[in-house]
Amino acid sequence: MENAYLVGLSRQVALARELDVVANNIANLNTSGYKANGAIFEEFISQTARGDGASRGDTRVSFVRDRATWIDLSQGPMERTGNPLDVALDKRGFLAVQTPRGERFTRNGGFQINAQGQLVTTEGFQVLGEAGPITFQPGDKDISISREGLITVREGNEARTESQRGKLRVVDFDNPGRLQKDGNGTFLAPQGVTPITPEPDKRAAVLQGVIEKSNVRGVVEMTRMIEVTRTYTQVATILQQQADMRRSAIEKLAEVPA
Known part of the structure; x- marks a missing residue:
């Protein structure tokens, strides 16, 4: 030829x-x-x-x-949904989730609560907090997520008692360009790439009721x-x-x- x-x-x-x-x-x-x-x-x-x-x-x-x-x-456009379980990260960072293949990271904060009261992604992956999976009680109301990722609820018959249910685990990477896509909007950190917890002044702000769209x-x-x-x-x-x-x-x- x-x-x-x-x-x-x-x-x-x-x-x-x-x-x-x-x-x-x-x-x-x-x-x-x-x-x-x-x-x-x-x-x-x-x-x-x-x-x-x-x-x-x-x-x-x-x-x-x-x-x-x-x-x-690069960050995609933000869309306000008003859903208290929707979160988006302003600036760099990823949310940690637990999948059947191990820990993964995502920017898709469209969450929901499953039958076991766990906060999960639309694919059913557990959303991880700094102390492990985040679980709600049957009587929890008025879910609030602060800019630092702290999740609080009101519980009790009159919903007057405020309780904490965890803090979203937000991580970053020194070289995020080495992350690999793993399907379902998640990223895999290959060997040698370790997630780090950003310092408070560099930590991405968590926005409640907002979804980051595709970039x-x-x-x-x-x-x-x-x-x-x-x-x-x-x-x-x-x-x-x-x-x-x-x-x-x-x-x-x-x-x-x-």
Whole structure:
């Protein structure tokens, strides 16, 4: 296969990968706490590819290589819901939750109370406080969450007694860019990445009755999808033209008398 085909194929593979990333971002446009992904590509210089003619000797050919994806951790827009169980973090930070796969971290604060009285995510993961899972009593009323994450309720028949039910565990990371998405809006801290408790002056404020929306920019992603699709089509057209020229040349050579 000629180098032109290999270069074109590498470009198409990279464009297909980028299209997957863009499509996933668009699919999560309305997913609370979702963080957009971006694709990283690099030039790969082949040292072993040969030129089209044997007399030209070895030549360097430039390919496209899919290197990695990155996560845009910028804060998404805030939406006030009025639901006392909805929380959002202003500035950096993550909420700790307990999943069947272990401890994970999220920016999606759309919480609810399950049948056991535990504060959980929409997927049923336990929301962790600084002393463990947060559990409410059957008679708890008027749930209040302070900017520091302290959860208080009023209990009793006349709901006059104020009690604490825990404090949300808000963590941060020295290098949050190394976090890995683990599905359901959660992040996994790989080996060597340890969550830390921010100092009071650097701690993210907890906003009650507010949800952080996806930080995906819909117009930008739709524009990028159109650009990627058009570029893919252009590369396919060029490769088809190369194939047509090659076939035409072979047909003309076949017509030459022996």
